[in-house]
Amino acid sequence: MYAIFADGGRQYRAEKGQEIRLDRLEQTPGAKIKLDNVLLVADGANVKVGAPKVSGASVEVEVIGEGKDKKVIAFMYRRRHNDSKRKRGHRQRFTLVKVTDIKG
Numbered sequence: 418m419y420a421i422f423a424d425g426g427r428q429y430r431a432e433k434g435q436e437i438r439l440d441r442l443e444q445t446p447g448a449k450i451k452l453d454n455v456l457l458v459a460d461g462a463n464v465k466v467g468a469p470k471v472s473g474a475s476v477e478v479e480v481i482g483e484g485k486d487k488k489v490i491a492f493m494y495r496r497r498h499n500d501s502k503r504k505r506g507h508r509q510r511f512t513l514v515k516v517t518d519i520k521g
Contacts, residue, residue, distance in 0.1 A: 418432070418433065418458075418459065418460040418461075418519055419431060419432045419458075419459055419519070420455050420457065420458045420459070420474065420476050420519045420521060421455070421456045421457040422452050422454055422455045422456060422476050423454045423456060424439055424440070424452060424454065425439060425440035427440070428456065431476050431478075431516045431519065432516065432519075433516055433517070433518065433519060434515070434516065435515070435516050436481065436513060436514070436515050436516075437478070437513075437514055437515075437516065438511040438512070438513055439511060439512050439513075439514055440509075440510075440511065440512070441483065441510040441511060441512050442480070442512040442514075444480045444512065445480065446480050446481060446482050446483075447479065447480060448479070448480045449477060449478070449479050449480075449517070450477070450478050450479075450480065450514070451475050451476075451477050452475060452476045452477075452478060453470075453474070453475040453476075454470060455467065455470060455471045455474035455475060455476060455521060456469065456470065456471065457471065458471050458474050458519065458521035465521060471521055473520075473521065474519075474520060474521030475519075475520050475521065476516060476518075476519055476520075477516070477517050477518040477519075477520070478514040478515060478516050478517060479514065479515050479517050480512060480513075480514055481513040481514060481515055482512075482513050483510065483511065483512050483513070484510070484511055484513060485508040485509065485510055485511070486508055486509045486510075486511060487508070488506045488507070488508050489506065489507050489508075489509075490504065490505070490506055491504075491505045491506070491507065492504050492505075
């Protein structure tokens with residue numbers, strides 16, 4: 418059984434027991450969250466597709482912890498211009514969650 422849900426402008430495919438990196442959520446480790454923006458639920462040949470959401474479906478997750486992704490370097494350079502080199506780094510923060518149950 419799996420479900421496709423949306424969170425933070427992205428879509429994720431979730432199966433029970435799977436760990437997923439979501440955009441940072443203001444939650445403490447061990448907290449349980451119910452995500453109800455489920456777009457599709459599939460159990461073998463039985464598939465429910467929402468328009469846009471599946472009514473009554475939800476994905477329950479448990480927060481494992483938080484972290485940061487690898488650093489991404491954004492470098493800008495314009496030739497023949499003084500002071501036109503710009504180097505910036507960014508590390509996206511995420512929340513690691515574990516899927517505990519899929520209802521739908």
